[in-house]
Amino acid sequence: MQFYxxxxxxxxxDGSNLYxxxxxxxxxxxYKKLLQMFAAEGQLIRAFYYTALMEDxxxxxxxxxxxxxxxxxxxxxxxxxxxxxxxxxxxxxxxNMDIELAIDVMEMCQYLDHVVLFSGDGDxxxxxxxxxxxxxxxxxxxxxxxxxxxxxxxxxxQADIFIELQDLESxxxxxxxxxxxxxxxxxxxxx
Numbered sequence: 001m002q003f004y005x006x007x008x009x010x011x012x013x014d015g016s017n018l019y020x021x022x023x024x025x026x027x028x029x030x031y032k033k034l035l036q037m038f039a040a041e042g043q044l045i046r047a048f049y050y051t052a053l054m055e056d057x058x059x060x061x062x063x064x065x066x067x068x069x070x071x072x073x074x075x076x077x078x079x080x081x082x083x084x085x086x087x088x089x090x091x092x093x094x095x096n097m098d099i100e101l102a103i104d105v106m107e108m109c110q111y112l113d114h115v116v117l118f119s120g121d122g123d124x125x126x127x128x129x130x131x132x133x134x135x136x137x138x139x140x141x142x143x144x145x146x147x148x149x150x151x152x153x154x155x156x157x158q159a160d161i162f163i164e165l166q167d168l169e170s171x172x173x174x175x176x177x178x179x180x181x182x183x184x185x186x187x188x189x190x191x
Contacts, residue, residue, distance in 0.1 A: 002139075002161050003041035003042045003114060004042060004113075004114075005041075005042055006042065006043065006113075007041075007042035007043065007113040007114045007137075008042065008043050008045050008111060008112045008113045008114070009038060009041065009042045009043060009044050009045060009112065009113070009114045009115075009116060010044075010045050010046050010047075010048070010105075010108050010109075010111075010112040010114070010115050010116070011035075011038055011044070011046070011047040011048065011116045011118065012048050012050075012101055012104065012105055012115060012116065012117050012118065012119075013047070013048060013049045013050065013074075013118040013119075014050055014097065014098075014101060014117075014118060014119035014121060015049055015050050015051035015062075015097070016051060016052070016095070016097075017118070017119040017120060017121060017142070017150070018118045018119070018141075018165075020150065021120065021142055021143045021146065021150045021165050022165065024143065024146035024147075024150060025143055025145065025146060025165060025166050025169065027169050027173040027174070028173065028174040029172055029173065029174065030172055030173060030174040030175075031049075031065075031068075031069055031072070031074070032072060033171060033172045033173075034172045035047055035072075035073050035074070037168075037171050037172060038116065042113075042114065045108075045111060045112060046075055046108065047073060047074050047075065048074070048075045048076075048077055048101070048104055049066075049069050049074045049075070049076055049077070050077045050078075050097035050100055050101050051066065051076075051077075051078055051095075051097065052078065052079055052080065052081045052094075052095020052096070052097060053066065053078050053079070053080060053081065053095075054080070054081050054093070055080040055081070066078065077097065077100050077101070077104065079095070079097070079100065080095075081093050081094060081095035082094045082095070098121065098123055098124070101119075101124075102124070102127045105117075105127055105131060106127070106130070106131070109131045109134055109136045110134070112136055113136060113137065114136065114137045114138075114139065115131060115136055115137070115138050115139070116138075116139045116141060117138060117139070117140050117141070117159075118141045118142070119140070119142060119155075120140070120142030120143070120149075120150040120151030120152055120155060120156075121152065121155065122152025122153075122154050122155050124155055125152070125154045125155045125158045128140070128155065128158045128159060129158055132158075132160070137160045137161070138158075138159050138160050138161075139159060139160065139161040139162070139163055140155055140156060140159035140161070140162050140163070141162075141163045141165055141168070142155075142156075142162075142164075142165055143164060143165040143166055144156070144164065145164065145166050
């Protein structure tokens with residue numbers, strides 16, 4: 001990776017996008033290892049994780065992860081999903097976090113030298129261009145190795161550095177022994 005020891009780094013993780021990319025590549029992410037890896041590359045200022053949550057569910061499968069991340073070094077940015085019916089009468093659920101992520105990047109970029117964006121969403125190309133004009137380097141982490149590729153070509157071209165998610169697998173993948181690490185209270189459960 002191309003980082004400098006004195007760089008102030010900010011991680012901005014589009015949760016659903018990163019989850020989909022990792023799943024397409026066949027592995028789960030160990031978020032503790034992910035944080036440690038980037039903290040070793042420079043001065044990690046903040047790690048944001050963005051996800052929408054279904055508020056009306058009794059149990060959300062993502063809730064334990066959200067709670068774990070919140071207690072373990074991540075700044076969580078969540079909002080409730082919205083339910084609507086499309087023109088064909090199908091029930092749809094919407095939970096886009098693009099605006100929240102973009103606002104946080106713009107607010108934080110004055111305190112950062114390097115933004116690491118975990119998303120392949122082409123809508124972020126203009127955001128990347130805007131913060132580059134402010135002198136901030138941008139790394140995009142996603143994958144071109146899935147079918148179809150999960151990173152928009154225009155985003156990949158705009159980034160200063162593109163990191164193939166699969167190339168990080170050996171450093172950030174969850175192994176069988178770390179499966180319990182993402183419970184809200186590690187060590188409690190299947191004893």
